[in-house]
Amino acid sequence: MRIAPDGSPVELYARLPERGADAALVHRLLPPGGDVLDLGVGTGRLAEPLARLGHPVTGVDNEPGMLAALRAATGVEADVTTAELGHRYAAVLLMSHFVDTADEDLVAAVLATAARHVRPDGFVLVERHRPGWAGTATDSDVTAGGVRYVLTDLVRTGDVLTATIRYEFAGLSAQQRFSVRDVDDARLDVLAAAAGLRVDSVQNAAATLVLLRPA
DSSP: OOBOTTSOBHHHHHHSOOOHHHHHHHHHHSOTTOOEEEETOTTOTTHHHHHHTTOOEEEEESOHHHHTTOSSSEEEEOOTTTOOOSOOEEEEEEOTTGGGBSOHHHHHHHHHHHHHHEEEEEEEEEEOOOTTHHHHOOOEEEEETTEEEEEEEEEEETTEEEEEEEEEETTEEEEEEEEEEOOOHHHHHHHHHHTTEEEEEEOSTTSOEEEEEEO
């Protein structure tokens, strides 16, 4: 199985269900035909349904195997920490828990990329783990949307949680080791401000999707 530089299993991701509900949420936030930049687009689980709703979507990823799955969205092979597309978008998507990553330099760089690509009147939508998750998560085995998620081998060092997540779907199985910090509202305020952004509003009941705007 092909593994992306960040450890993501390409073939498995290509078979995962689209994020239609999240695409509908972004669609409601956007003006008609508003263009979108999806940083870390992966196989387009959000970008593809959003493009079909009438939005030009550009997806950035450093794994060509992921970009090969895009059809309605346009793929750009680049690193999300350094991408320079020379265009500002109505919306920039920063999903897949980038802001939770324990590597603070990476978080700052990705938020800076989002900030320099969003229009002054646009927004950045970030996805985080539920506030408090890093401090309270335990071993778990959950199936959602037909995908089995098995969380094991949790180790906490200070405020950093390191764990292994295994995905099982459509006969495929893959796992990743990851490290995260909790990003509650106060921490997100600080991270956003450092990038020239400000927290606007939480967009879902689980408080995992948060809207940022240029400061």
